[in-house]
Amino acid sequence: MQKRRIKDRIFWLGAVDWDRRLFDSLIPLPDGTSYNAYLIEGSEKTVLLDTVDPPMADELMAQLEGVARIDYIISHHAEQDHSGTIPRVLEKYPEARLVSTPKAKELLSDLLQISDASFKTVEDGETLSLGDKTLKFMHTPWVHWPETMVTYLEEDRILFSCDFLGSHIATNELFVTDECRVYEAAKRYFAEIMMPFRSMIQKNLEKLAPLDIEMIAPSHGQIYSRPAFIMDAYHDWVSGAPKNMVVLPYVSMHESTRRMAEHLTAALSEQGVKVELFNLAIADIGKLAMTLVDAGTIVVGTPTVLAGPHPYAAYATFLANALKPRAKLLSIIGSYSWGGKTVEVLAGMIPNLKVEVLDPVLCKGLPTPATFKALDEMAVTIARKHKDLGFA
Numbered sequence: 215m216q217k218r219r220i221k222d223r224i225f226w227l228g229a230v231d232w233d234r235r236l237f238d239s240l241i242p243l244p245d246g247t248s249y250n251a252y253l254i255e256g257s258e259k260t261v262l263l264d265t266v267d268p269p270m271a272d273e274l275m276a277q278l279e280g281v282a283r284i285d286y287i288i289s290h291h292a293e294q295d296h297s298g299t300i301p302r303v304l305e306k307y308p309e310a311r312l313v314s315t316p317k318a319k320e321l322l323s324d325l326l327q328i329s330d331a332s333f334k335t336v337e338d339g340e341t342l343s344l345g346d347k348t349l350k351f352m353h354t355p356w357v358h359w360p361e362t363m364v365t366y367l368e369e370d371r372i373l374f375s376c377d378f379l380g381s382h383i384a385t386n387e388l389f390v391t392d393e394c395r396v397y398e399a400a401k402r403y404f405a406e407i408m409m410p411f412r413s414m415i416q417k418n419l420e421k422l423a424p425l426d427i428e429m430i431a432p433s434h435g436q437i438y439s440r441p442a443f444i445m446d447a448y449h450d451w452v453s454g455a456p457k458n459m460v461v462l463p464y465v466s467m468h469e470s471t472r473r474m475a476e477h478l479t480a481a482l483s484e485q486g487v488k489v490e491l492f493n494l495a496i497a498d499i500g501k502l503a504m505t506l507v508d509a510g511t512i513v514v515g516t517p518t519v520l521a522g523p524h525p526y527a528a529y530a531t532f533l534a535n536a537l538k539p540r541a542k543l544l545s546i547i548g549s550y551s552w553g554g555k556t557v558e559v560l561a562g563m564i565p566n567l568k569v570e571v572l573d574p575v576l577c578k579g580l581p582t583p584a585t586f587k588a589l590d591e592m593a594v595t596i597a598r599k600h601k602d603l604g605f606a
């Protein structure tokens with residue numbers, strides 16, 4: 215794809231990765247993604263903001279063919295999907311200075327072995343004049359690495375936010391046209407990448423609030439010409455109470471835990487509690503992460519396998535602990551035959567979660583009427599606690 219004009223002397227460059235289905239060897243990408251770079255031609259200086267993932271470097275280099283000079287390359291984030299092509303750009307434009315936070319300089323030096331002489335580090339709030347256009351750099355740490363920053367182009371009121379506020383979507387439409395679709399993709403992205411840093415995100419949102427923003431141009435997905443859409447969504451995801459909702463990831467080899475999970479789902483429905491049920495043998499882990507953004511309660515369903523939880527249940531629990539969702543309650547249900555330490559192992563895997571652990575419901579073999587009664591009681595307890603906690 216050729217470079218594309220966004221506004222007067224401001225262009226999108228980069229690559230659309232239609233086929234990519236997995237990110238970080240972990241995260242499913244149902245809609246592919248894009249690596250967005252941007253070119254700004256000031257009256258005196260020209261800058262490139264970020265680059266692309268190295269496998270797509272040729273596309274960026276082809277777009278730069280007609281660009282005679284680049285004075286600055288802005289690196290908002292040192293992760294290789296944005297920074298990995300910087301060495302090639304520096305080879306083509308050896309006079310260009312690489313602008314980053316001091317922390318990003320450290321990371322870029324380690325990850326890409328870029329020499330010290332190329333760097334110009336910038337402090338929080340520092341500006342850089344391109345002649346008739348001015349860049350203002352704002353340090354926004356932990357969205358989602360420690361070195362991240364964003365750039366505000368003052369005259370055009372564009373915020374270049376890199377990973378912050380982005381979404382994984384492959385499309386040839388530069389601007390958001392379908393907010394419902396982008397909401398889903400951005401929420402998935404937030405859940406997988408940003409959720410562990412909720413409090414830092416809140417601080418960064420507050421820091422950006424005074425800016426008069428006409429457009430937000432992230433480094434994945436589409437450009438927002440209605441910034442309030444994504445800002446409001448982020449406010450909702452990081453602050454406020456969770457929802458009256460249970461996320462119930464489970465795995466079952468011989469039906470017992472599945473019957474328990476389905477019974478609990480029905481009992482919670484009777485109590486007016488929304489349930490997101492995931493069979494971990496086939497679940498999209500990204501979708502599970504998305505539901506963790508809102509869940510008031512997490513219930514993990516697992517049989518006992520080799521004296522502990524089924525590995526899929528352990529994986530989901532490990533993931534939930536790493537993502538640090540705002541759920542306030544957690545419990546465990548499942549079936550066993552002769553014994554083990556399933557509950558102890560799972561309970562020991564959630565040090566990051568600030569949850570009250572409700573009594574687990576375990577049964578030997580197939581669930582009995584007593585098992586179902588205990589699950590009914592669990593549903594009543596969850597519904598009551600959600601109400602007391604004000605989860606709507």
Ligand SMILES: Cc1cc2nc3c(=O)[nH]c(=O)nc-3n(C[C@H](O)[C@H](O)[C@H](O)COP(=O)(O)O)c2cc1C
Pocket residue numbers: 465466467468469470471472516517518519520521522549550551552553554578579580
């Ligand atoms: C590979 C394997 C290992 C198991 N290890 C244990 C165990 O260590 N302790 C135990 O109590 N049951 C163990 N079981 C039995 C299951 O926990 C039991 O059959 C349970 O009811 C299965 O639940 P499910 O129907 O939800 O899969 C094991 C079963 C399998 C297939």
